[in-house]
Amino acid sequence: MLAGPLEEPGEVRGAHRFALPVGQLGPVAQNTLTDLFEDVSWGQLDYLVVDLPPGTGDVQLTVLQNLPVTGTVVVTTPQSVAVGDTRRGVQMFGEYRTNVLGVVENMSGFVCPSCGDRHEIFGEDGGADARRVGRRPVPQIAAAGPGRPRGRRRR
Structure with missing residues (x-):
């Protein structure tokens, strides 16, 4: 069952009423996405x-195959396993001619409440590693973590 869309000034949101379990696979996840895209009356949108x-599984493929995706923002963490998944994701988006x-x-580090020092326990610059994929570099637009919410704006 779907809820929404919920409307606030300048924003319309829709969500599945019951969150899917993390391990939800295949047809159920695909049907949920299809419901969200087709059964919610979104109206005129600038962005979805x-x-x-x-x-890079069923959920991502369902979106790429069923929506006119014009751009993606990829979120990663600094761990090498996550960076590897991110690289594969960026490559998959490229295969579908989707602009990254x-x-x-995310989780770039934390600021110790006792000493005030910044610690990057998950590694450093994983986002920078992940963006060096494909034929052209992808800009790193933000790094997030306590004490380090930073973003870069395109000019």
Whole structure:
């Protein structure tokens, strides 16, 4: 069952009423996405932002095959495993001729409440590693973590 869309000034949101379990696979996830795209009366939109789980599986393919995706923002963490998944995702988007607008590095580190020092326990610059994929570099548009919410704007 779908809820929404929920409307606030300048924003329309839709969501599946019951969150899918993390391990939800194949047809159920695809049907849920199809419901969200086809059964919600979105009206005239400038943008539709779809928050996807990590990876290059059924959910991502369903979106790429069924929506006119014109751009993506990829989110990663600094760990090498996550960066590898991000690289594969960027390559997959390229195969579907989808422009990757940028990479956001999440969980970049934390600021210790005792000493005030910044610690990057998950590695450093994984987003920078992930953006060096394909034929042209992808800009890293943000890195997020306590004490380090930073973004870069295109001019």
